Amino acid sequence: MARPATEMDRSAPAARHGAFHPLKVAAVDRLTEDSVAVTFAVPPELRETYRFTPGQHLALRRAGGGAEIRRTYSICAPAVDADGPQTLQVGVRLVEGGEFSTFALKELAVGDSVDVMAPAGRFVLEPAPGRYVGVVGGSGITPVLSIVSTLLAREPEARFCLIRSDRTVASTMFLEEVADLKDRYPDRLQLVHVLSREEQQAGLPSGRLDEERLTGLIRALLPVESVDGWFLCGPYGLVQGAERALRTLGVSRKRVHQEIFHVDEGASAAPAQARAAAPSHAAVTATLDGRSGNWPVQDGESLLEAVLRNRADAPYACKGGVCGTCRAFLVSGEVRMDRNFALEAEEVEAGYVLACQSHPATEQVELDFDR
Structure with a gap:
């Protein structure tokens, strides 16, 4: 099973904060017409800083148009060193x-330097014996490729079933890499590839991998009750459909892990009644890297924006409620979150929030980024 998020955070606190290091680009390899694999060289003195758990992502930063641009991309290589x-x-x-x-x-070329944050994210699997399943769509293959390649290389008693959906063969990222894994581990890797816009000579008929189709496919392919962990990654619609399919099949929520890519604007936004005006004199106390401060929250600001005005090192990447980089523990007070595509239900119940999506619902709010 994947390690609990709280345990992972305690063991790797550096991955939660906002430090960047410039890394040299070692390779830029074309995968499809509209995608590339970018490889960064890690100098010896930073190898411990960039140690990662399979499934984690990196935040990349560059200046553009007079503003700083940050984006998160999943690590796709195995963690075997x-x-x-x-x-x-x-x-x-x-x-x-x-x-x-x-x-x-x-534009990016070999020899260029890119600012890269330490690995972060809780969509992870520490290699362990058992049976695991990935349901991915499009670029959702990237973190799952790291998970499955690491698992099969390091744990001889593990099996993995990969169900992937792409538009066409030509648009499929890491097609050869997955095929090589299948050749290397023919008895332990089960591969099912569905194309939504192209017929295949063999295999499943084309079409969208929706909830109904997934329910039937999983029931036919797998002993559902024997699966130790389910990893869902890709566009919002596919992940939500897969989650509903697993619920129909009686899978425990604790066994399901998900990471959303490509969320449509407005999806799962807070209902109108939840978007009540913030208190007129709200303030946030935030602890980061052992230092605390208290600052006013301006009208309409998220808690992250209020903290960033005073602590430029506050951790964030997407600001869209997707990557989870700005995850913080709500020590006291109340907040409302506009969107949440990064935190598991158990994390929210335990008191964690996304600072980029949180607005004060009480005059005083306290966050701890170090937990």
């Missing part, structure tokens, strides 16, 4: 109008 990684590789798919993805595909 005991001394920490010599290189880090991420998959980048072009997003229409995306400043960083356009830069990565059209």
Whole structure:
């Protein structure tokens, strides 16, 4: 099973804070017409800093148009080096109008330097014996590729079933890498590939991998009750459909882990009654790297924005409620979150919030970024 988020945070606190280091680009490899794999060289003195758990992501930073641009991309390489990684590789798919993805595909070159934050994220699996399943769509393959390649290399008693959905063969990221894994571990890796816009000569018929289709497919393929962990990653619609399918099949919520890519604007926004006006004189107390401060929250500001005005090192990446980099523990007070696509239900129940999506509902709010 994946390690609990709280346990992982205690063991790797550096991954939760906002420090960046410049890393040299060692390779830019074209995967498809609209995606590349970017490899960074990790110098010896930073190998411990960039030690990662399979499934984690990196926040990348660059200046553009007079403003700072940050984006998160999942690590796709296996975690097999005991001394920490010599290189880090991420998959980048072009997003229409995306400043960083356009830069990565059209301008980024070997020898360039990019600011990279330490690995973060809780969509992870520490290798352990058992049966695991991944349901991924499009670029959602990137963290799951790291998970499955690490698991099969380090744990001989583990099995993995990968169900992936793509538009066409030509648009499939890491097609050869997954095929190589299947050849290397034919008895322990089960691969099911569904194309939504292209017929295959063999295998499943084309079509969207929706809730109904997934329910039937999983029931036919797997002993559901024997699966130790389910990893869902990709567009919002696919992940939500997969989660509903697993609920129909009686899978315990504790066994399901998900990471959302590509959330439509307005999806799961807070209802109108929840967007009540904040207290007129709200303030936030925040603890970060052992130092605390108390600052006013301006009208309409998120708690992250209030903290950033006074602590530029506050951790964040997407500011969209997706990556989870700004996760903090709510020590006291009440907040409302506009969107949440990063925290598990258990984390919210335990008191964690996304600072980028949180607004004060009481005059005093206290956050702890160190927990």
